[in-house]
Amino acid sequence: MKSEHYEIYNKSCYGLGELKDNSIDAMVTDPPYGISYQNNYWDKDLPDKKIWEDSVKVLKPGSFGLVFSSVRLMHRLMVALEDAGFLIKDVMFWSYLNGMPKSRDVALDIDKELGSESKVVGKYNYVQGYKKNGAENYYAENKKLKYEPTSELGVQYKGSGLGIKPAYEPVILIQKPLEKGLSVAKNIIKYGTGALNIENTRIPYAKGETKVGHNPHPKGRVAANIIRTEPFSDEYDKFFVIPKVRQKAEEFNDHPTLKPVELMHHLVKLVSFENQTVLDPFMGSGSTGVACLTLKRKFIGYELDERYYEICKKRIDAQKIINESLLF
Template sequence: MAENKLNYNIYEESCYSLKYQERNSIDALITDPPYGIAYQNHHWDKGEKGKVPDEKIWKDSFDKLKPGGYGLVFSFPRVMHHVMKHLEESGFIIKDVLMWCYLNGMPKTRNVGLDIDKELGVESEEYGQYNYVIGYVKEGAETYKVNGKKKKKPASDLGKIYDGAGYNLKPAYEPIILVQKPIEEGLTVAQNIKKYRTGAMNLEKTRLPYSPDEDKDKVGHNPHPLGRVPANVIRSEELEDDYDKYFLISTYGNFHDQHYIEPKVRRKKDTFNMHPTVKPIKLMQHLIRLLTFENQTVLDPFMGSGSTGVACMLENRNFEGYELEQEYFKIAEQRIKNAQQKIF
């Protein structure tokens, strides 16, 4: 099942056991596993017995990673403690939890005040209609239509008190767990790097360049010429405040134009990539640069539509990936091949 190319191998099968990888052969683990929350009711996100992935995958990943090698595992706030426990019990050191922040998440909630009206048998008050976005259309064209659904507000006394009350906050970040396999016993970090080329993060190559309009003389006491140190908070889309300069990851090199920057929620209707949880390439490039150096090898046991692999090709890293679902595997195969050949 393996497809051998110059610098990537992808497998259309379950990652459990990671049977194609040698012990101590992988420089970094970067993966976005099923969160185990039944996202949009996708069966592959229900996990083993409805939970996060079996911890066996982290034990296997630990075994394949070189001593001192780092890993980044995407997770979800309400299940990440299980994943962290599994990672730690598999031998990894928990180093940090990065927060990838974004704006376009919507909470799953209801207006509890209306539910109270219903419970009390009181008719809620109608006061207009909702407008819904009907999908992606070109700039300047009609973007909204009235679909007729009535806006309602609570009418009962108790309902009025609970008007707008709900169950969840707006999700505005995804946690990414940073782990490390301990360096080889008896070695210093420098000795471990000499032996395996793993043991430290590539901070210098992931600095955040100053924005063009920034006065560099005013940045800190000794501004570094390449920019600020990468932080454990990451933004991949520009917001409208002054904090961006600390967190907004940059696009590096020539191939990172906006055709390759996919936002958290896809807006293009015509993309052939139908995977529901595609990660932005710009984000994956940053993470790959952070954990590895050129020509090193990254493993993604849950590659989905292959975003980690695409970013590896753009960053001149080798890639090893698994995907169970044939439909997603084919998308990943095409995307990684295109990226390797720099076809946009």
């Protein structure tokens, strides 16, 4: 599916055969994390490093990219990106407060191993906090039993678990090296790439806030490498604030790892400028594409799963209609 402003492909991204070498200005992508999230087939492994080698070829010298990852396997992804030829520039942290702890009460397992029957001490409604108003299938008619350990060792380990609550996702900031022999300025003159779009991603001053610094900028502070879901005051630094997506925020979109469009706005603006082309080899349901169309960037995306590709088409079409209406 192609237009003047976007190209989206329902196929594997490996090879990027439709794209010319040194033709893409930036990359923003949310690839599989390799952690079998919710047992989805597409998240069994990290992407093969070939896609990063392909990306290096099609990106212009000096181009920046942002790649989402998981805490557990970020180090392996960073090595693959480096081996492909990218420079690791930073790691941004999308920080949020409503992550799901992936753990259980080990004391109840101890009871089971010792042959002790854990004691039922009540009931509770299991409501997943990241779903708006809770999940429909987790209310009173499906109350869960609450247990406590009864063995001596189980009581000692009551409440012990296997992991702490996740509260951030890393986003790796990468760059294709400048053309050999070129300074940053010369690379920008030749390719239009080599610098981050700091000016248009500044954090505005709060209402009534006194400007800070020896040379305060009228648009606000330079964006930090921390992106938060809720503001907090530490008397100096401020952060870009964006909430996680509530499930089924869009009726037709059930992608399990949907990223907020507002977050993608910020990231797309950081690594690209108006009228440039942004690549997403793992576009999922198309949040990067929607952000690009909103921000006057051309978007090129790949998605192998036909269902997610169709969702992306709907979202792209809807944003296209919005864009056209704004011209009149």
